[in-house]
Amino acid sequence: MRTIRLALLVAIALAASLGCKPDLIAGTQVEDTQENRDVLVFLTRYQSAMQTRKADDVLKLCAADYYETNGNDSPTDDYNLDGLRTKLTEHFQRTKEVVLEVYVQQIERDDQGIVRVAYRYNTRALVAFPSGEKWLTATEVNRIKLRRIENDDVGYRILSGL
Numbered sequence: 143m144r145t146i147r148l149a150l151l152v153a154i155a156l157a158a159s160l161g162c163k164p165d166l167i168a169g170t171q172v173e174d175t176q177e178n179r180d181v182l183v184f185l186t187r188y189q190s191a192m193q194t195r196k197a198d199d200v201l202k203l204c205a206a207d208y209y210e211t212n213g214n215d216s217p218t219d220d221y222n223l224d225g226l227r228t229k230l231t232e233h234f235q236r237t238k239e240v241v242l243e244v245y246v247q248q249i250e251r252d253d254q255g256i257v258r259v260a261y262r263y264n265t266r267a268l269v270a271f272p273s274g275e276k277w278l279t280a281t282e283v284n285r286i287k288l289r290r291i292e293n294d295d296v297g298y299r300i301l302s303g304l
Contacts, residue, residue, distance in 0.1 A: 197230035205299035
């Protein structure tokens with residue numbers, strides 16, 4: 143009798159824990175909320191801007207105070223929005239085609255409207271070199287930092303992480 147009661151309690155606890163699991167956006171481990179869906183829509187705009195290879199389209203998604211530290215303590219490779227413009231322009235001049243796939247792994251928010259998105263990306267780019275064109279591929283994990291912008295058609299601006 144005691145074993146049956148214990149088994150029943152375990153079954154109830156298991157059923158209760160399964161019922162509390164949040165719904166996830168298909169193909170992700172991200173909770174299905176409108177805010178998270180908005181972030182994914184924004185990232186689709188970023189993906190499209192990169193694939194069209196138009197620096198101005200990417201820059202329109204960035205905040206005026208964009209600043210990149212490249213994830214290290216050395217200030218020698220840091221750059222702001224103007225530096226990003228230069229880097230994108232140079233990169234897109236050499237690049238003939240870009241294919242970018244973004245897989246969001248985690249979305250976190252703070253009280254100041256900052257959103258941190260951890261994602262994995264796969265990219266293939268056809269790049270022109272003096273010796274000829276060559277396809278380059280990369281798979282990386284990255285974290286992009288966004289600021290929520292109310293009453294804005296885009297909804298977010300990129301603060302860092304490109």
